[in-house]
Amino acid sequence: MRTGEAIDVRKGENTAAFIGYLPAGFPDGARSVRAAQELAKAGADIIEIGLPYSDPTMDGGTIQVAGQRALANGFRVRDVFANVEAVANTGAVPLIMTYYNLIFRYGVQDFARDFASAGGAGLITPDLIPDEAGDWIAASDQYDLDRIFLVAQSSRDRRLAATAAASRGFVYAASTMGVTGTRDSIDEGARKLVERTRAAGAERVCMGIGVSTPAQAREVAAYADGVIVGSAMVRCLFEEDEPTALASLRETAEQLAAGAHGE
Known part of the structure; x- marks a missing residue:
């Protein structure tokens, strides 16, 4: 299944x-593969698989340490x-962030080929803007992959329109300025950003950064097409005992999925 279809x-x-x-x-x-499979079983429609990087400028402390x-x-x-491949085999949609x-460095064409061969659906590229994405746009077209670019509350209408036109799958709306991580509340400008991005031409807009509770997931689900959660689940995997970690991940994911799904 493609990202947009899910x-x-x-x-x-x-x-x-x-x-x-x-x-x-x-x-x-091996444990990261089993965790991803558990996340799919717990109700995730789409799974973002993070590629660890030595200079993760957008990531908060929890994800930085894990990477x-x-x-x-x-x-x-x-x-x-x-x-x-493991996520694709569960029926959930695998993306890479x-x-x-x-x-x-891997080679844009080579990565697109290998990613598509493994069953991948698309990439989320937080540090790449459409203006500079010519090679990736060409490769994603060749291998029929989704390309998901980000917008923020500081994005002007012209930037929103360009991002919406270049994206395929959905546009990633950052709920707040800053790095990823849990927040006590969702920024009040988040809803307006989703509305502005839709008005700029985006077919689907999903909201991430700061969502960590079922109540927040339910709040975001009221106006966005998808609810993106990361740090709240990554924290579960710091538990050394794998069965305990997976049980915690499953419980957390089920509650967040219920919030996003309006249950």
């Missing part, structure tokens, strides 16, 4: 898709395809 299924039910984030390679390669541990354990970009330098 979102549209939920839209047809008058609710939002639940999009969960987990980093590849943390706590280790650093993955890299220290020897994680390499090519290792992510095991996670992608990545800084573009990793794709550039």
Whole structure:
């Protein structure tokens, strides 16, 4: 299933898709695969697989530490395809969240080919703007992959329109300025950003950064097409005992999925 299709299924039910984030390679390669599979079973419609990077400028502390541990354990970009294939086999839609330098170094065409072969649906590229994405746009067209660009409350209408036109799957709306992580509340400008992005031509807009509770997921689901959650679930995997960690992840994800799905 494609990204847009998964979102549209939920839209047809008058609710939002639940999009969960987990980093590849943390706590280790095999455990990260099992965690992603558990997240799918717990109700995630779409799973963002994070590519660990040495300079994660957008990531908050929880995700930074997880990525650093993955890299220290020897994680390499090519290792992510095991996670992608595992998610695809569950029926959830696998996306990769990545800084573009990793794709550039791997080879844009090569990465698109290998990602598509593993069953991947598309990339979220937080540090890449459409104006500078010519190679990725060409590769994503060749391999029929979604490309998800970000917008923020500071984005002007012209930027929103350009991003909406270049994106495929959905546009990622950052609820607040700053790095990822949990927040006590959702920024009051989040709803307006979704409305502005839709008015600029976006077919689907999903909201992330700061969502960490079922109540927040339910709040965002009232106006966005998808609810994106990361740090709240990554924290579960810091538990050393794997059965305990997976049980915590499952409980957290089920509650957030229920919020996003309006249950």
